[in-house]
Amino acid sequence: MREIIIIGSGPAGFTAAIYAARAGLKPLLLASSVEAGGELMNTTEVENFPGFPEGIQGPALMMKLQEQAEKFGTEVVLDDVTSVKLDGDVKVVETGYSGTFEARSVIFATGSAYRKLGLPDEERLSGRGVSWCATCDGFFFKTKTIAVVGGGDSAMEEATFLTRFAEKVYVVHRKDTLRASKIMQDRAFLNDKIEFVWNSEVVGINGENAVEGLTLRDTRTGLQSELPVQGLFVAIGNDPRVHLVHNQLDLTADGTIAVDGRSSRTNLPGVFAAGDVIDAHYRQAATAAASGTVAALDAEEYLAALDQVEHESPAKLAADLVAAE
Ligand code: NDP
Numbered sequence: 001m002r003e004i005i006i007i008g009s010g011p012a013g014f015t016a017a018i019y020a021a022r023a024g025l026k027p028l029l030l031a032s033s034v035e036a037g038g039e040l041m042n043t044t045e046v047e048n049f050p051g052f053p054e055g056i057q058g059p060a061l062m063m064k065l066q067e068q069a070e071k072f073g074t075e076v077v078l079d080d081v082t083s084v085k086l087d088g089d090v091k092v093v094e095t096g097y098s099g100t101f102e103a104r105s106v107i108f109a110t111g112s113a114y115r116k117l118g119l120p121d122e123e124r125l126s127g128r129g130v131s132w133c134a135t136c137d138g139f140f141f142k143t144k145t146i147a148v149v150g151g152g153d154s155a156m157e158e159a160t161f162l163t164r165f166a167e168k169v170y171v172v173h174r175k176d177t178l179r180a181s182k183i184m185q186d187r188a189f190l191n192d193k194i195e196f197v198w199n200s201e202v203v204g205i206n207g208e209n210a211v212e213g214l215t216l217r218d219t220r221t222g223l224q225s226e227l228p229v230q231g232l233f234v235a236i237g238n239d240p241r242v243h244l245v246h247n248q249l250d251l252t253a254d255g256t257i258a259v260d261g262r263s264s265r266t267n268l269p270g271v272f273a274a275g276d277v278i279d280a281h282y283r284q285a286a287t288a289a290a291s292g293t294v295a296a297l298d299a300e301e302y303l304a305a306l307d308q309v310e311h312e313s314p315a316k317l318a319a320d321l322v323a324a325e
Contacts, residue, residue, distance in 0.1 A: 008109030010038025012275025019296030129211025
């Protein structure tokens with residue numbers, strides 16, 4: 001049986017692995033088979049991770065984190081976790097292809113998944129003009145006119161990146177102010193290829209076999225209009241990935257895994273959580289890394305306490321027996 005299994009391979013998971021590995025716990029890190037590296041794999045330039053004044057590409061940062069974790073003895077397995085059993089002293093983690101793993105502790109660092117608009121044609125036209133990842137699909141929109149929906153940092157980043165390929169990029173936002181950080185807003189405002197469509201929500205994605213346009217609704221007047229575009233990038237945030245732990249771990253009203261104060265302790269002993277899956281607010285690579293640190297230290301403390309109990313118990317038993325005689 002292992003000491004610790006880490007589920008998730010973003011900054012939280014790999015930082016937890018670095019700490020746990022350096023503590024001699026030989027962690028097993030289960031990275032997804034298709035989404036290994038987490039959200040930063042879909043990011044271009046990361047300018048705000050400390051230590052990289054010249055910036056670093058998201059995938060390069062993740063490679064460095066993995067290299068650092070493996071250097072200290074982390075075993076990384078690229079497989080999807082299909083189910084977990086978390087009550088009891090032995091935590092059981094089942095994967096798609098690599099079998100079942102057992103450990104005395106588990107850290108969930110499963111991050112979050114792209115939020116969807118929830119429109120009937122969104123799935124149908126996914127991969128046919130509807131995308132959630134500019135770095136993955138931007139190339140296919142050379143000289144096209146496209147729309148990005150959202151008003152946060154992701155939407156600004158996607159829109160700015162997409163201007164490398166597209167002729168024109170509309171940013172459709174349901175309000176008249178952005179949630180994005182000032183530097184990202186300014187960059188988008190200064191870009192000639194970007195045009196903002198304010199106070200508008202996407203209520204329809206049109207096209208038979210590929211996206212041909214959007215139906216927008218003015219959030220103030222309710223009036224509808226058509227926007228001819230060949231692509232739609234949805235950048236409206238993320239939802240924590242908690243499907244594995246439903247009915248096992250307590251969740252917060254935001255849908256994140258509930259933890260005890262500033263710790264990573266969930267409602268079950270030996271089960272810890274870190275990164276975006278516990279954070280509906282800050283959601284930065286640096287905060288996720290810090291959260292992974294906390295989880296590894298909490299797990300280490302938990303395991304040390306278990307060891308102490310296990311070592312003390314026989315001695316105490318013997319002492320009790322002697323006293324009884
Ligand atoms: P955010 O939650 O920050 O923003 C989501 C945006 O989408 C908001 O503007 C929101 O509108 C809008 N939205 C949400 N739901 C809908 C919907 N159903 N229909 C239409 N619009 C909707 O998510 P982000 O992914 O942009 O950012 C998440 C976190 O990641 C943030 O902390 C951000 O700073 C960080 N990040 C940092 C980057 C960087 O620094 N390089 C890059 C990307 C993200 P409203 O404003 O009305 O709520």
